[in-house]
Amino acid sequence: MSLKHRKTRKSHAPVLSLADQARKNGQHAGYDAGKEEGYLRGRANYIVNCAQEPLPFRQLHVLYVSSGKGFPYSPLDEAIMATLQGMVAQVTLSDPRQPVSEIALQTRPDLVLVLDGMDIPLEHLDAIRQAGIQTAIWLTDDPYYTDMTLESVQHFDHVFTLELNCVELYRQNGCPSVHYLPFAAFTNHYFPITTPSALHRDVSFIGSAYWNRVYFFNPIMAQLMSHNTVFNGIWWDRLPDYAAYGEKIELGRWMSPQETNDVYNGTKIVINLHRSHEDDSVNNNHVKILPASPNPRTFEIAASTTLQLTDARDDLARFYKPGVEIETYSSPQELLDKVEYYLTHEKERREIALRGLERTLKDHTYGKRINEMLSIIFP
Known part of the structure; x- marks a missing residue:
């Protein structure tokens, strides 16, 4: 075939409409997302099934x-x-x-x-x-x-x-x-599921709206909610713009461990923000002892194989290595920046989540x- 004929043949390739091109792009994106999720769940399943050191009876x-x-x-x-x-x-x-x-x-x-x-x-x-x-x-x-x-x-x-x-x-x-x-993590409650999750969220937060959390999240709430984000817990109607977020805030619903684990597994990034030791409306800590230790949710999120973004407490590094097995933030803007980063860096997000799972099963059950x-x- 002559060069002229080859060029002519190429010029007759079908031209996709914008709708068909969008559909094709969506199919590729769906395939890539499914491949990534399959890899994550396969690796997590392997980690779970690795022999753990037996404990004495x-x-x-x-x-x-x-x-x-x-x-x-x-x-x-x-x-x-x-x-x-x-x-x-x-x-x-x-x-x-x-x-x-x-x-x-x-x-x-x-x-x-x-x-x-x-x-x-x-x-x-x-x-x-x-x-x-x-x-x-x-x-x-x-x-x-x-x-x-x-x-x-x-x-x-x-x-x-x-x-x-x-x-x-x-x-x-x-x-x-x-x-x-x-x-620690109770692995009967918190574990990586082996099949694709029915939930598909970018960001989740589960917990009560203590005042320190309201003050922290309020400046960045609109940006967080611009993603597929859901908050769950009591008192979130304290937010000044609570009504604007509609179903993105599940107000007053207590979630069982099974429901919580489903959310963790179906979420790309789970935020953890500790309560304050200075909130006299709910605390009885008149000497104002400063907390240094991670809350139980730290271990539960990690056991579910999702990327955890947590505020950095002084003793956190004893349990998880920041940037390797968990990710931290120290301000609302840093939290927002890391959310934006890890939503577009799948490999880094996935590897931190898997290392967090491995560390949890090894040390924090x-x-x-x-x-x-x-x-x-x-x-």
Whole structure:
């Protein structure tokens, strides 16, 4: 075929209309997005199925006293109870409404472990200790309610707090055995799903609209909402322009762990913003202890294999390496800049999420935490 004929043949190639070209581009984009999501879920599934170091099984009897508060504390209770049942010989379950001291004296456990402890009668604890049974409390809300926890911690043999800056406070107030033990990810609740998510969001935030969060998000809310963004939680009608965001704010809906995990899996970027220690409208922390430790949501988001953007707390790097296993921000503008960046840099976003999952399964599960606790109490 002559060059002339080749050129003529090429000139007769069909010309796509704008609508057909847009459709074709959309098909390519959909294919690329599906390929990226498939890679993410395949890698995550591989990480989950890698053999984890087995945890020791102990011939112990633990009487577990739940918080008794219901949701949102009940998922913590479930995580601890289920984990304990796989790590010790016997677990007896109770709650603050029951005669805990009578149950302990009848069953003679090796340990009475209390979550939260706000509602348990202190005389029950004293009777248990007088009988020679060890007691421990795992505090759930430090440092926000230290005015109340200071009254109860002295009635326990061992105190475990999720806030590093509360350790010395309790020691100075007569507690000889105080230990830093943050919560973790319960992988029955938070995990990477293996199939494409039914949800498709760019950005999500799940949590209550404490005033520090309202003040932080308000200047950048319009820019955040210009993406496929959804906020969920109580009090978000405090935002000055709340009405303008319509269904992008799911107001007042408490989400179960399963629903939350679905949102995390279906979101490209999940924002984490800690509450303030200075909000006297909700806190009981008159000494204004400054928090340094990450909240439980930090570990739960990472376990779901999504990129987490969190405000940088002083002790965060103990758990995740910023820029490698998690991403941080220190101002509204920096948050917005990183949202814009990672929404257009799929590979970087995906790799940080996968490294965060791997670190979580290695170091930040309830099995790891409870093993650490039991190693302290029964060295």
